[in-house]
Amino acid sequence: MAGHSKWANIKHKKQKEDRRRAKLFSKLSKRIAVAAREGGGDPEMNAELRMVIDKARxxxxxxxxxxxxxKRGTGELEGVDYESFDYEGYGPEGVALYLEITTDNRNxxxxxxxxILSENGGNLGESGCVAWMFDRKGQxxxxxxxxxxxxxxxxxxxxEAxxxxxxxxxxxxxxxxDPKEFMSVKEELEENNFEFKDSDIVMLPNNTVDLDKSxxxxxxxxxxxLEEHDDVQEIYANFNIPESVLEEIENEE
Structure with missing residues (x-):
């Protein structure tokens, strides 16, 4: 397992469930508001909003x-004006990072x-510097x-779906x-009684950097x-940690 998938599988062990859930709901609320502001508040007419609502549910x-x-997004309720964009850069060991951001203050x-990156041996890069290392997929x-x-x-x-x-x-x-087929595949599988733990459009690495314990x-x-930062919606990375190394780290905690 590599990058985002690896992190998704272990991050819940690093946070208490109630705290994790509260932070997730806050981030999803921002994303819903942006989608509603940009495409309207009707999920039947706004594919992005519909996708984010499904993820929230x-x-x-x-x-x-x-x-x-x-309602915050459409202006029916007063709220903060958020914008969404991406950052690209590198972490330690040359790991590529692709960050999805939603914030009320870009600067x-x-x-x-x-x-955060500088303190942890990384840096922000120019737009496009790592995007080519990832494939956009429905998941x-x-x-x-x-x-x-x-x-x-x-x-x-x-x-078949x-x-x-x-x-x-x-x-x-x-x-x-394929991102364009994401909703149709999801709907057909849900009709066949599949219940998903999560669903979204994601960036998957097409190459990986193997890491030792250090x-x-x-x-x-x-x-x-990065996960703790309120403006960071998603983090995609191309690292790979062997199971033996991960177990060694977990046993130290």
Whole structure:
């Protein structure tokens, strides 16, 4: 497992569930507000808003939170004016980083994120400096911790629905799609009683940097700090940590 997937699988062990959930809801509210402001508050007419609402519901975000965020975006409720954009750069050990940002103050966000990277052996780069190392994909995540899914059956149904690939990674199954086919694949699989743990358009690395224990500690500390920043929606990275190294680090904690 590499980069974003690796981090997604271990970050919950580093945060208490209630604190993690509150931070996630705050970030999703910002993203919903931006989507509603840019494309209108009707999810049937706004594909981006519909996708983010689905992600929020996948993560059990209360409907009243969702509705409130939509109304802030459309101006029905007073709220902060957010904007969304991407940052690219490098972490320690030459790891490529692609950050999705939603903030009410671009200058502050740039300054704070630049500081976090600098303090952890990284730096911000020019637009496009690492984007070519990632592929934009639709991703649907199934929780298979109880072995309730048969990988072959999931693969067959997903491909029939128009997915590109299915990957088994520990306790999760990831279904990958062309971004343009994401919603149609998701809807067809939901009609076949699939319930997703998470769903979104993501950036997946097309090459990876293998890390030893020292490098792994550095990048995980950086990922942790970036994750804590309120303006950082998503972090994509192209690192790979061998299971043996990850277990060694976890046993030290």
């Amino acid at each position: 996948d993560n059990n975000m209360p409907n009243e939170n969702i509705e409130r965020a939509i 502050r966000a740039a300054s704070e994120i630049r500081h 649907l995540v199934l929780d298979n911790s109880n072995n309730s899914f048969d990988e072959d059956e999931v693969l067959l149904e997903a491909l 128009g997915a590109e690939d299915v990957k088994l990674e520990g306790e999760i199954i990831r279904i990958l799609t 490098g792994a500690k550095k990048i995980l500390n950086l990922m942790d700090e």
